[in-house]
Amino acid sequence: MTQSTQDRIINAAIELVKEKGFVGATTREIAKRAQVNEVTLFRHFGNKKGIIEAAIEKLSFVNSLSVSLSEDVVWDLTKDLSMIVKIYQTKLEEKRDLILISFKEAGRFPELDQMISGLPMKYKEMIMDYFQTMIQKGKVPPFNVEIAATNFLFLNFGYFMLKSRLNPLAEDMSLDKFINQNVAQFIDSLQGEPSINSD
Amino acid sequence: MTQSTQDRIINAAIELVKEKGFVGATTREIAKRAQVNEVTLFRHFGNKKGIIEAAIEKLSFVNSLSVSLSEDVVWDLTKDLSMIVKIYQTKLEEKRDLILISFKEAGRFPELDQMISGLPMKYKEMIMDYFQTMIQKGKVPPFNVEIAATNFLFLNFGYFMLKSRLNPLAEDMSLDKFINQNVAQFIDSLQGEPSINSD
DNA sequence: TCACATTGTAAGCAAATACTTGCATTTACT
DNA sequence: AGTAAATGCAAGTATTTGCTTACAATGTGA
Incomplete structure (x- = not known):
């Protein structure tokens, strides 16, 4: 299915x-990449x-980044955190262009800045809630949930x-590997169990 | 002591x-901020x-980011990692402007890109070496050093x-707090000890 | 077929920008 | 004092850029 003129323009603009x-x-180059006449942009x-x-409005309304905690949670540390990371990283990936633009153009689009800068805080609070409940349920030994959530x-x-900016390193930085290795180590540290195997 | 004309120009340019x-x-604004005539820039x-x-050449030669591992290491996990983090973060802070510029202007200054993108890898390798030695010395139980170093x-x-980009969150993100809380939790996870206290 | 909306074409304009040139002025050093 | 280097000043140039205007071409639905 073909993209609408507006969508082609928006995508070309984001890329550039x-x-x-x-x-x-430049508007000339955006128009060229969108295969559209320059005046069409302004119209x-x-x-x-x-x-x-x-572009900001479109991409921010399509999918908000609030992970649906209440559903899909099975109160198993490994399963839940793996799922949460997967959802979160996937959604970050969808928004990657806008995130990178907000880094590049800090201050120019206040609405975007606000949206992006709110993400980490929300995520941290959600994780804190989850940890707190897990402790209350006795699924994990008690620990400082704020520090753990920050980490x-x-x-x-x-x-x-x-992963987004230093491609040279990214050769073996797949999401699955990140979850199975790095997130797994973090999970182990919460359970007070011996660390990961040395091989 | 007063800055030289070159230094004023360089600093103004970095800021802008x-x-x-x-x-x-713009060159006009750089000159204005450096309190210098515009032609002086070009001269x-x-x-x-x-x-x-x-600016890149100046700031990259002044202080390279290789942490001197051999010296100052006392083979105590907490002391060593705290020191390493402090040195590393302080040096990152000194280079913060250039790092942010390399994010903004990815591709425009290849020399800068190369320098910045090499930092994480070097850091990871240094940490891996340190962990490996600590294990060999029997100071910590064995673990997968690559995963731990990546984390x-x-x-x-x-x-x-x-900390650098999301100031709203940065209110209580001092380096000391980071070391005493977040790094400390990481250290605990390597020692196979119970996690941090819950209060 | 007719009306209307969408897009293209051509031309241009006012402002900004990187950079240059020629000359006057200041500063520093002997 | 005198010389040379560094800096300021004024003016300008060629190009680019965001944006506009007027009009022609194309498509689309009644």
Whole structure:
């Protein structure tokens, strides 16, 4: 199925802004990449900024990043955290372009900044809630849930960032490997069990 | 002591490129912020790109990021890792502007890209060496050093990135707190001991 | 077929930008 | 004092950029 004119423009704009920054991405080049005449951009979105703002609105409403905790949780540390990481990282991946743009253009799109900067906090709070409940259920020995949730957040965010920006390292940074190795080690540390095998 | 003309120009350029990107930072504004006539930029650095390239060369030679492992290591897990994190994060902080620029302007300054992208790998390898030796010395039970080093890297990098870019969260993200809480929890997980206290 | 919406074409404009040139002024050093 | 280097000043140029206007071509649904 063919993309609408608006969608082609939005996608081309996102690509170019990601590559060259907002100022570096010219309307002529956006139009060329979208295979559209330059005036069409302005007819649809008013001005250059309007294109990116439309992209932000579109991508932020399509899928919010709140992981549905109540459903799908089976109160098994490994199963649950693996699932949560998978969902979270997948959704981050979908939003990767916008996240990278928000890093590049910090301050230019306040709405985007707000949206992006809220993500880690929400994630941390959700994880804290989950840990708290697991402790109450007696599934894990008690621990400081805030510190653990912060570490879990750093782990996830560090993985995402290094994977997104430092491709040389990314050769063997698949999501599955991350979950089965790195997340697994973190999980072990919460259970007070001996660490992962040495081979 | 007063800065030299070159230094004022370089610092102003770094500030502005960090704020507005390379294309968005105009030579007029750089000159104004450096309290220097615009022509002086070109007389010293040839063209706009030359300013940033000079900044890269200057800041990358002043202090390389290789942590001196052989010295200062006392083969105590907590003391050593705390020291390493402190040194590493402090040096990252010194280079923060360049790191953020390399994120903003990925591809524009290959030399910078190369320098930045090499940091995590070096860090990981150094940590792996340290873990390996600690195991050989019998100071810690054996574990998979690669996974542990990767997690340690993610922890450090995630902390740095979230602290650098998401200020709202940064209120209570001091380096000391990070070391005493988050790094401490990681250390505990390697020693096979019960996790941190719940209060 | 007719009306209307969408897109293309051509031309251009006002502003900004990187960079240059020629010359005056200041600063530093002997 | 005098010389040379560093910096300022004024003016300008060629190009690019965001955006506009006027009009023709194409498609689409009644």
